[in-house]
Amino acid sequence: MKLILASQSPRRVELLGRITTDFVAIPAQGEEQVSPGTPPRETAGLLALQKAQEVAAEHPGALVIGSDTVVDFNGHRLGKPRDRQDARQMLQCLSGASHWVHTGCALVQGERVERFVSSTQVTFYPLTPEEIDAYLDTGEPFDKAGAYGIQGQGALLVKEIQGDYYTVVGFPLAQVARILRQWGKISKEKNSQI
Amino acid sequence: MKLILASQSPRRVELLGRITTDFVAIPAQGEEQVSPGTPPRETAGLLALQKAQEVAAEHPGALVIGSDTVVDFNGHRLGKPRDRQDARQMLQCLSGASHWVHTGCALVQGERVERFVSSTQVTFYPLTPEEIDAYLDTGEPFDKAGAYGIQGQGALLVKEIQGDYYTVVGFPLAQVARILRQWGKISKEKNSQI
Numbered sequence: 001m002k003l004i005l006a007s008q009s010p011r012r013v014e015l016l017g018r019i020t021t022d023f024v025a026i027p028a029q030g031e032e033q034v035s036p037g038t039p040p041r042e043t044a045g046l047l048a049l050q051k052a053q054e055v056a057a058e059h060p061g062a063l064v065i066g067s068d069t070v071v072d073f074n075g076h077r078l079g080k081p082r083d084r085q086d087a088r089q090m091l092q093c094l095s096g097a098s099h100w101v102h103t104g105c106a107l108v109q110g111e112r113v114e115r116f117v118s119s120t121q122v123t124f125y126p127l128t129p130e131e132i133d134a135y136l137d138t139g140e141p142f143d144k145a146g147a148y149g150i151q152g153q154g155a156l157l158v159k160e161i162q163g164d165y166y167t168v169v170g171f172p173l174a175q176v177a178r179i180l181r182q183w184g185k186i187s188k189e190k191n192s193q194i
Numbered sequence: 195m196k197l198i199l200a201s202q203s204p205r206r207v208e209l210l211g212r213i214t215t216d217f218v219a220i221p222a223q224g225e226e227q228v229s230p231g232t233p234p235r236e237t238a239g240l241l242a243l244q245k246a247q248e249v250a251a252e253h254p255g256a257l258v259i260g261s262d263t264v265v266d267f268n269g270h271r272l273g274k275p276r277d278r279q280d281a282r283q284m285l286q287c288l289s290g291a292s293h294w295v296h297t298g299c300a301l302v303q304g305e306r307v308e309r310f311v312s313s314t315q316v317t318f319y320p321l322t323p324e325e326i327d328a329y330l331d332t333g334e335p336f337d338k339a340g341a342y343g344i345q346g347q348g349a350l351l352v353k354e355i356q357g358d359y360y361t362v363v364g365f366p367l368a369q370v371a372r373i374l375r376q377w378g379k380i381s382k383e384k385n386s387q388i
Contacts (some may be wrong), residue, residue, distance in 0.1 A: 125372070156368045160358050161358075162354070164352070164353070165352075165355060174350045177350050
């Protein structure tokens with residue numbers, strides 16, 4: 001059985017690597033197809049499914065895991081920032097407030113499909129303009145939805161979370177591991193390496 | 195100004211290293227001195243202070259950060275497991291339930307002392323005996339209070355948390371950074387490297 005992670009995110013590769021090293025990372029290439037006005041949580045689930053199905057169509061028989069993370073501020077989706085000014089505005093929005101991070105996951109093998117969306121609430125400290133500038137200077141925000149990464153220097157911005165931490169990082173590892181086990185895709189032997 | 199982390203925990207060293215590389219790690223050697231019956235949250239604060247004060251006494255003028263993490267299951271403190279059987283019992287306790295992780299921090303420089311305790315609630319998935327055995331086989335539980343590490347394979351056991359993630363890892367980085375900044379111990383220049 002071939003296991004494919006439909007993502008090249010180093011964070012997702014590292015996290016899936018904690019449960020098995022027997023997989024390959026093949027990102028989906030297609031454009032996002034989500035109707036305007038789709039709520040952020042639903043968007044995360046749809047995009048995860050699109051990624052998994054695209055890669056599964058090219059690799060019949062493989063088990064493909066797609067995943068997508070959406071940052072949701074009051075129902076508005078915050079994507080990756082276009083530039084420094086855009087990143088600054090996002091961080092100003094998030095400062096001193098709570099938002100949601102939704103990570104959708106879809107597991108697809110032939111006709112078999114299982115998907116879920118995991119949502120975690122994140123509360124930021126109030127940030128001064130100096131703090132925001134210092135964080136922008138790290139370069140970390142620019143490839144990340146919502147302009148921060150909780151697993152890096154972004155840790156300094158976050159007061160608390162409510163939910164699964166790895167959902168915020170971008171891959172709800174424990175839930176994926178549970179589904180793989182239910183599907184019998186992690187052998188007992190491998191399981192003992194967990 | 196010399197900055198000392200009164201701990202050799204690789205996790206604490208890595209986390210403090212995110213805000214400054216200009217420190218040394220010198221663990222306290224003294225025995226824990228906490229009266230029997232002290233509540234777990236208070237214990238974390240007292241032990242952090244003891245560690246910081248012990249090291250500060252040996253390094254006058256230095257700013258010393260002490261930290262201690264206590265796992266609290268229904269008011270009982272879970273320490274590091276004595277052996278495999280003890281670790282199994284702890285994980286059976288935590289399975290399918292919520293517990294608290296308290297990390298105390300004390301910053302001491304001469305007469306100046308600031309301390310706090312950060313508490314995060316952690317909820318475990320219900321664990322099968324096979325899952326517990328697989329986790330024991332990783333060897334990860336044996337040097338960790340409560341017999342798990344959320345930042346490693348222990349991630350697979352945790353359903354959700356409520357509070358600061360790094361408090362569970364063992365060092366409430368964002369709060370420590372805020373105090374260091376208030377004390378003027380992170381220069382603006384260094385700050386911009388954050």
